[in-house]
Every structure is written in C-alpha cells, then in structure tokens.
Amino acid sequence: MNFKEYQKLAQRTSNTKHREDKLANGLMGLNGEAGEAIDILKKYYYQGHELDKDKLRNELGDVLWYIAETCVGLGTTLEDIAKGNIDKLKKRYPEGFEADKSIHRKSN
Ligand SMILES: [Mg+2]
Numbered sequence: 259m260n261f262k263e264y265q266k267l268a269q270r271t272s273n274t275k276h277r278e279d280k281l282a283n284g285l286m287g288l289n290g291e292a293g294e295a296i297d298i299l300k301k302y303y304y305q306g307h308e309l310d311k312d313k314l315r316n317e318l319g320d321v322l323w324y325i326a327e328t329c330v331g332l333g334t335t336l337e338d339i340a341k342g343n344i345d346k347l348k349k350r351y352p353e354g355f356e357a358d359k360s361i362h363r364k365s366n
Contacts, residue, residue, distance in 0.1 A: 260337070261335065261336035261337040261340060262335065262336075262337055264322070264326060264336065265326045265329065265330070265335060265336045265337075268322075268323050268326040269326070269327075271323075274327070274331075277330070277331045277332075277333065279331070280327050280330045280331030281331030281332060282331070283327055283331075284324050284327035284328025284329070284330075284331050285328055287323075287324035287327065288324035288325055288328060291317055291320040291324055294317045295314060295317040295318060298310055298313055298314050298317065299314075350363060
C-alpha cells in the first residue's frame with residue numbers, strides 16, 4: 259500500500275467533513291495517540307511490563323491515521339509531507355546523520 263492509497267482508505271473512517279475540523283481532530287488525535295505510544299515505553303521502563311511491540315505497532319498505526327487526517331485538513335498529502343521531510347533531511351545531513359551538524363544547526 260502506498261501513501262495515497264492509505265490516505266484515501268483512512269478517510270473512509272473519518273467522521274469530520276470540514277478541513278478546519280480535520281486539522282484540529284488530526285492534531286489532537288495524533289498527540290493523544292503519541293501519548294498512548296509513549297505510555298507503553300513508560301510501562302516497560304518503570305512499571306515492570308514487557309515491551310508490548312504489538313500494542314506499540316497498533317498505536318503507531320493510530321498516529322499515522324491522525325497524521326493522514328491532518329494532511330487532509332491542510333489540503334496536502336501524506337506523500338507530499340514524507341517527500342518534504344526527506345528533502346529537508348537530505349539538505350541537513352547530505353552524508354547521513356552527523357552529531358556536529360545536529361548540535362550546530364539552526365532550527366527547523
Ligand atoms: Mg490508540
């Protein structure tokens with residue numbers, strides 16, 4: 259499945275109709291789901307749980323769904339966001355990650 263197909267299929271289960279609502283629902287939801295993901299790690303580090311990788315995968319999928327929702331709200335695509343991110347990182351780290359470039363980089 260590619261990004262375009264995913265974004266279309268994810269919208270099948272969206273209950274928002276207007277872009278402004280999709281933007282708000284998307285941003286609120288992805289932060290909530292990211293919280294659910296980090297809670298799994300918290301339980302692993304500090305509460306004696308096994309690292310539940312299946313549950314973590316599930317939460318990452320939920321994060322992705324809300325990112326797709328946010329993209330629709332912004333009038334863009336997951337593919338465009340992914341490409342923009344890779345382009346940014348290629349400029350920032352043309353030879354791959356370098357700690358010195360990370361420490362001395364300007365924001366963004
Ligand atoms: Mg979830």
